[in-house]
Amino acid sequence: MSGNVVSASAIAIDEAARLLAGGELVAFPTETVYGLGADATNDEAVRRIFAVKGRPADHPVIVHIANRNDLGKWARAVSKGAAQLAEAFWPGPLTLILPRASTVLDQVTGGQDNVGLRMPSHSIARALLNAFGGGIAAPSANRFGHVSPTTAAHVAADLREAPAMILDGGPCDVGIESTIVAFRNDEPVLLRPGAISVAELAQVLGRSPLPPDAAAPRVSGSLTSHYAPRTPASLLKSDALRAELAQLTERDEQLAVLARTLERPADFEGVWIAARGDAAEFARDLYANLRALDAANADAILIETPPDDPAWLAVRDRLTRATQGEDDDRD
Structure with a gap:
């Protein structure tokens, strides 16, 4: 592992804070994925995030804050609904898109009039x-568009020595990025599904969030292709996956498979990962599993489509983007 990976002791955390204050980049664990951090008020440091990741300049980054009381430093207004969600879900895997304060850097917001905040x-x-x-x-501590990192080793593999320090806190508990919610005329809009479900949001707000439209703010993870392995990947329902396995095996192609319900065929010689459990368990291991499949250097990755159920919305979103929208709905 890279020499800049350090166990997250109290001494290491203090050193990481010093590095951030000096304009350096530090990778650190969150409950969702590992982040590549910079002082959000240091324009040069934030620009280095974009350079290291290969991230488009108009793709905003989320600002992480320590307390709800810090909202006023970054947002010029906080709607009633946003305050309710912050009270209910912070600290936790929720990002709120709010009108930016005048002091927030354009580089942070992608030039937009709003800023993403998370505690x-x-x-x-x-x-x-x-x-x-x-x-x-x-943002996530990986090359832009690639599979997000959920361990320090993932960060080191993608970014090597670019961060001055990678704080190793073990695997992330949630494993996929935060839920992102904005408000338009006080109406909640779900910009990215995540660990906090639509039902949980609705329980707090008294109504379900709307889907995004063309006027919705740009946010992290909203591109059609994202979270993608380098190996071509397809998302197929179980019967279609079974048929594809037979066809590709006949052509002597090397395959890597992420299955949920299918059993491994006796004659299958590639990498086969059986991801059982509920949506939360599947999500926790998703990126680690995608990286393992990618490392197999197969000709193709085949992924069994998860259930079309609200609990699986965030997982389906990530897998659809990871397969570049190639969601095969054949039965």
């Missing part, structure tokens, strides 16, 4: 935020 629940992320004493701009 993470991970103990190391919170300790780092408290030690640093300010907002940390942090």
Whole structure:
């Protein structure tokens, strides 16, 4: 593993905060995925995030904050609904899109009039935020568009020595990115599904969030192709996957498979990952599984489509984008 990976002790966290204050980049764990952090008020440091990731300049980054009281430093207004969600789900895997304060950097917002704010629940992320004493701009700590990192080893594999430090806090508990919610004329809009479900949002707000439209703000993870392995990947229902397996095996292609209900055929010689469990368990291991399949250097990755059920909305979103929208609905 890279020499900049450090176990997240109290001493290491203090050093990471010092590095951030000096304009360096630090990768750190959150409950969702590992983030590549910079001082959110340092324009040059934030620009380095974009350079290291190969991230488009108009693709905004989320600012991580330590306390709900910090909202006023970054947002010029907080709607009633946003305040309700912050009260219910912060600290946790929820990002709120709010009207930006005048001091927020254009580089952070992608030139938009809003800013994404999140208060993470991970103990190391919170300790780092408290030690640093300010907002940390942090997208996922990987090359742009690639599978998100859920371990320090994933970060090191993608970014190598680019971060001055990679704080190792073990695997992330949630495993997929935060739910993102904006408000348009006080109506909630779900911009990205995540660990906090539509039902949970509706329970707090008294109504379900609307889907995004063409006027919705640009947010992290909203491109059609994202979270993608380098190996060509397809998303297929179980019967179609079974048929595809037979066809590709006959052509002597090397395959890697992420299955949920299918059993491994006795004559299958490729990499086969059986991901059982509910949506939360599947999500927690999703990116690690995609990276393992990608590392197999197969000709193709085949993924069994998850259930068309609200609990699986975030997983379906990630897999659809990871397969570049090639969701095969054949029965």
